[in-house]
Amino acid sequence: MHLRIDEQEIDVPPGTTIKEAAKLAGIKIPGLCDHPDLERYGGCRLCLVEVEGIRGYPSSCTMPVSEGMKVRTNTPALKSLRLNILEMLLSEHPCICLICERSGRCDEVREGMRKVPQTMGCRYCPKDGRCELQEVVTQIGLKKVELCRIGTEKEIIRSPFFDRDPNLCILCGRCVRACADRGLGVISFNFRGFDTVIGTAFEKPLEDVGCRFCGACVDVCPTGALVERANKWSGVAKRVVETICPYCSSNCQIGIEVRDDKILRTRPQGSKLCVRGRFGLEFVSHQRLTRPMILKGERLVEAGWQEAMELVAERLGGYKGRRFAMLLSGVLTNEALRTAKKFSERIMNGRAVAEDTSSDFSLTEIIQGPLLAVGELAETNPATELAIRSTKPVVISPFRTLLAKKASVWLRCRPGEEPQVLEAIAKASVQENTDALGDTGISAEEILKAARLLGKASVVVGPDCNRDVRAAAEKLVRVIGGKLCLVGRNCNSRGVAVLGLDQGYEETMQSLMSGEIKAAYIVGSNPARADPKLAESLSDLEFLVVQDLFLTETAKLADVLLPAASFAEIEGTYTSSDGRMLQLMPALSAISRSDMQIISELCHMMKGRFADDPASLKHGGTKTGTGKGQQSEEGPASGSFILVEGPCLFEFGSGTRTSRVRDLQYLNTDRYVEIHPSDAARHKISNGGPVCIESCGRSIRGLARVSMRVPEGVMRICGRTSKIASAEVRRDV
Structure with missing residues (x-):
């Protein structure tokens, strides 16, 4: 489209608004209600313009351009109109400083007036x-x-x-x-x-x-x-550092506003952040470890780096092979993971593992075609869920989630029966025989409708889904000729998978629990907080090294504790779900050493120097399997309810970082139990009233949240500090 704005000739694509065209021409039209990320509105009326041949003053932020259009943006009439509109707006707004003669020269009273x-x-x-x-x-x-x-x-x-x-x-x-x-x-x-x-x-x-x-x-x-x-x-802020969110595998790009070596706030950089990425970085400066600690007697006491590293090198040297295990996390950078893997394999002749499962897929590509989604992605990976929601996918979930509300077909299964529904869809895709679909609690017509929509579809499986769901999804993908998309839990879950560190985690845990492993090196993980039984096994180890930001539950069991730098203090890379290298940039001065630096120095001390090949991450890797996770319990219900203990948006991982963010901690103060209105009425439970749940020989106390989100006979509660690896279903409640 060719048009003229204030005597400037300009060509723009069809659908461009007058205000957007003016911006391309270097002409700035005032406005307060429009925003590039929002739907056009035209409410403030400050962006009014004159268009030749059109009566009145149209708003430039809503009116699209047309061929040969002639626009004027700064005539005397427009200036007067904008002044009057702005004056009326300011009559309801504190504005004395905007028109004060001493504006900008009142610093001597400014702090007191605040x-x-x-x-x-x-x-x-x-x-x-x-x-x-x-x-x-x-x-x-x-x-x-x-x-x-x-x-x-x-x-x-x-x-x-x-x-x-x-x-x-x-x-x-x-x-x-x-x-x-x-x-x-x-x-x-x-x-x-x-x-x-x-x-x-x-x-x-x-x-x-x-x-x-x-x-x-x-x-x-x-x-x-x-x-x-x-x-x-x-x-x-004095500067803004662009980096990657350190939480889930959505890998949102964030801008960290910094002044005087302090994080002021976080803002999105072309991403749609969730509460964790937007407000959850308070942990970076909260009760951090700054010096190594060594267990002397019954207490961990501070020590120098040289003393701590020499002790680790000396003691670990006696536990090579199957007696040693290195437990890593998907929050570490590729450089740290690669260094840890080489240390474990070349120096210790052992194995490094991480509890992460993911597969390779491009989100921008899969949302172009048919989709099937399983899992509570809105709680685990909000940005990924938001992108998928716009495609109106087929959704399998017992709950009325945000994704289910926008689904083209919502298959509301019974909790824990997602694998059976996936198998039924696979059967319906091969033959439209409703008798062979089995009892899924969903009508055969709905199953057939979903199967017809899912030819060559991508099947997206959330990180809260157990191994049975992943296995059933893999079978379905083979039947329909689609793509399996296993969404990772952590910011660098894909880096873990590419390096093959997601293989053998269950076997390593079994060896640890049985006592076969005598020494362990844990980096960036807090398993003792997630599993009390595992904490007991860790405390029985002959030698335990923990490398973390905080004095965590696992760190308190260590013989040597090494403080590490946070994501905001290091330079490195994460691997995205589609295999791209995402750059992590330092925003603050490091108060400790990076994970890679610590492990590399330990390698050097143990006579294991090696050359680090950056290409090994990009071109190497192993095939990602379905992995193992928490299985849902089988058998008939012996209680009056089915309880689903699932993920929570306001917690993440073991809760080590989110528990150090004050308002996230506040939102997790009360544990809410979602219950259907019919069940609440039958048991005389009021919204917000106290409830006590008995399951597996233990009691859980919380507050009732009466909601249509859950089906009758089912209660849902967020897993406290993520004690579960995946959504857990209990049938004896």
Whole structure:
């Protein structure tokens, strides 16, 4: 499309808006409601333009260009119109600093004024210097506000991770659209006229209306109405370091804002972050280990690096071969994993393993075709789930998840019977004989409908699925000629699989539990927190070395404890699910040595020097099997309920890192038990009331959450500190 904007000729693709075309021409049109990641809105009316042949002043952020269009963006009439609109907007917003003659020259009183409960102006706003309203006022050239102040002061609302100040809200609607874009819609415009505010239904707290605290609303807010609480008054960052989120295998790119060697906040860099990536990096500076520790008597005491490393080298030298095991984690970089593997194999003649399962697939490619999804991806890998949700896949789940709500076919099976449903789909794909499908609790018509949609489909299996589900999914893929996509749990699960470190984990654990292994070296993992039985086996080892950021439950059992650098302090790579090398960049000065540096030095001390070949990761590797995991219990139900203990968005892995983030810890304070309304009424259980669950000889106490998300006869509870490797089904509740 060819058009003219302010006497500039420009060619743009069809569908481009006038504002986008103007930006390409180097012309900036003011606006506060539009955002590149959101649906077009046209609410603030500051981006009005004049178009030859069109009556009135259309909004440039919503109007698409047309061939031969002639646009003017800065006429006297438009300037006057924008000044009046902006003045009316500021009549409901603290604006004294925007038009003050001493603007920017009030530092001597600024810090004291910040302690005032209400924001009085820009100098006393936590978003000073980062506010889009300040930029628009400067661009439009507003010098005074003559309209009287309208409205009353409203109370600031404190939520987990961020504060909501309705006094600074300009009702642009960005946060409402951002929330709707995530498929949640937990906030909207409430009331009318001067009383209009953005809030939740019945003004309930965000945590009670299904908010997932992804921070999308905070990221798009143009003013200080939504501001993250951590480092609220730290101001503008000196630099932004682009790196990779250290949690799940979605590998979202993040920008870490840094000043004075301190993380101020995190922001998305072309990714849609979840609560962990957006607000969950507080652990980086929380009670970190800085010096090695050695067990002397009954206590771990601090020691120097030389003493600790010499002790490790001396003691480990006596446990080579099958008497030694190295337990790794998918949170380590490729460089650390590769070094650890070579140390274990070449120096110790043993094996290095990690509890991670994944396969190679490209998310951008598989969402182009038919999809079948199994597992609670919204809890384990939110960004991956969000991308898959847009394709309306076939979903197998006993729960009404976010993915199930958008599914083309939702196969609501009984908990633990996902493998049977996968087998039924495989049979239906070969022959449309409904008699051979077996009893899955799902109608034969639904199974056949799903089978017809899944020709050459990709089968996506979440990390919370057990080995039976993975095996059944692999069989289905062979039948339909599709692709098996095993989603990894950790940020570098794929790197673990490429190096073959996911093979032999179960056998190694059996050797550890039986006492065959006498010495172990654990890096970046906290198995003692996840499994008390394993903690007992670790405490019985003759020599245990633990390398971690914190004094974890496993670290307390160590003979030697080595402090490691965090992801924000090192340079390295992760491997994405499609095999790309993702660059990890240091944002802070390291307060300890990196995992690779520690293991390399240990190799050198034990006379095992080796050349590190970066190409070995890209071109090497082994075939990834289905792996092993927690099996669901078989047999008929002996209790009145089936209990599913599954993953939780607000926890991750063993909980070592998320337990050190204050608001994540707050969201996990109460353990909620989801129960169907019919079951709740029958047992006289009220929403939010206390419940006690008895299962496997132990009791679990929590608060009831009455929800249609779970089917009748089933209760769901989040696994506390991820004591389970996969979703566990209990039938004696």
